[in-house]
Amino acid sequence: MDARLINSFVSAVRNVFQTMASTEVRVGKPYVKTDGPCSADVSGVIDLSGDATGCAVLSFPKVVACRAASSFAGVEIDVDHPQFADAIGELANMVAGSAKSDLRGIRCGISLPTVVIGREHVFSHWRTAPRLVVPCKTALGDFFLEVALRVEKAAAAPRGAAP
Amino acid sequence: MKVLLVDDSRTIRNIQKNVLAQMGYTDILEAGDGVEALKLLESETPDLVLVDWNMPNMDGLTLVGRIRQKDAALPLIMVTTEAEKGRVIEAIKAGVNNYLVKPFTSEVLSAKIEQTLTKAKTSA
Numbered sequence: 108m109d110a111r112l113i114n115s116f117v118s119a120v121r122n123v124f125q126t127m128a129s130t131e132v133r134v135g136k137p138y139v140k141t142d143g144p145c146s147a148d149v150s151g152v153i154d155l156s157g158d159a160t161g162c163a164v165l166s167f168p169k170v171v172a173c174r175a176a177s178s179f180a181g182v183e184i185d186v187d188h189p190q191f192a193d194a195i196g197e198l199a200n201m202v203a204g205s206a207k208s209d210l211r212g213i214r215c216g217i218s219l220p221t222v223v224i225g226r227e228h229v230f231s232h233w234r235t236a237p238r239l240v241v242p243c244k245t246a247l248g249d250f251f252l253e254v255a256l257r258v259e260k261a262a263a264a265p266r267g268a269a270p
Numbered sequence: 271m272k273v274l275l276v277d278d279s280r281t282i283r284n285i286q287k288n289v290l291a292q293m294g295y296t297d298i299l300e301a302g303d304g305v306e307a308l309k310l311l312e313s314e315t316p317d318l319v320l321v322d323w324n325m326p327n328m329d330g331l332t333l334v335g336r337i338r339q340k341d342a343a344l345p346l347i348m349v350t351t352e353a354e355k356g357r358v359i360e361a362i363k364a365g366v367n368n369y370l371v372k373p374f375t376s377e378v379l380s381a382k383i384e385q386t387l388t389k390a391k392t393s394a
Contacts, residue, residue, distance in 0.1 A: 122373060123373045126373035126374065126375055127373045176281075179281060180281045180284065180285070181284075181285065181288065182284075189280075190280055190281055190284075193279055193280050193281050194279075194281040196279070197279040197281050197282055200279070200324075200351060200372075201351050201372050201373050203351070204324075204350070204351020204352065204353070204372065205351060205353065205371075205372075205373070208351075208352070208353035208354050208371075217324065217351070219278070219324060219325075219326060
């Protein structure tokens with residue numbers, strides 16, 4: 108996957124967690140995952156379509172998801188709280204939305220968020236696009252950014268650029 | 271002053287409600303999408319609307335267009351993850367008075383609200 112694409116998602120994760128959950132995110136070394144389920148138990152998922160297609164996933168262990176949701180919402184939230192999925196989904200939505208705005212020359216639409224809770228879930232996009240996993244370390248606990256994106260149409264070259 | 275919050279995320283609406291409460295505005299209406307908002311607007315007359323772009327059933331841009339068909343003056347702020355310049359222009363053309371990109375801090379949201387209300391008062 109193009110480094111520029113993943114950098115946009117990494118910047119977005121940092122910005123969203125710093126702004127909405129007052130939490131600094133330190134990213135580890137990204138790695139390619141060719142198969143296997145999602146890295147953790149709770150996933151906030153956004154599909155992307157247009158010049159690039161695939162999905163962006165924030166994958167949390169349950170305890171970290173609860174802390175992230177609580178910090179974002181400003182109230183204590185556990186897995187059974189009616190706002191739990193809403194908060195995780197909105198975090199994923201903001202990350203994907205911010206990242207897509209940074210993908211200059213690549214026009215994408217984003218879906219409404221979906222939240223999956225349960226062990227060893229997989230997403231169909233992982234079979235059709237390269238999947239990059241970025242470990243994220245925070246004071247709330249560790250989670251993963253997983254991005255599987257296939258560029259369908261290359262970005263237009265900037266004006267004046269050599270062919 | 272009455273404020274209508276239109277966003278499919280209850281968490282975002284709660285954050286917005288807290289910011290508005292700190293500003294002294296506690297008369298709040300809520301809708302989870304454009305259809306719900308239009309239904310509310312049949313019986314309510316808010317003084318300000320905060321509207322998300324991407325929502326189920328009816329998106330924020332369509333809602334803004336529908337509101338503007340009936341009310342040219344109601345202050346509208348788009349609060350969305352859509353940050354591309356083209357999208358901002360699209361929203362302004364549809365009739366929003368101000369635009370705020372998510373993620374946002376409480377300070378930036380309250381500043382946008384103040385700015386929008388002040389402009390609305392001076393142009394009234």
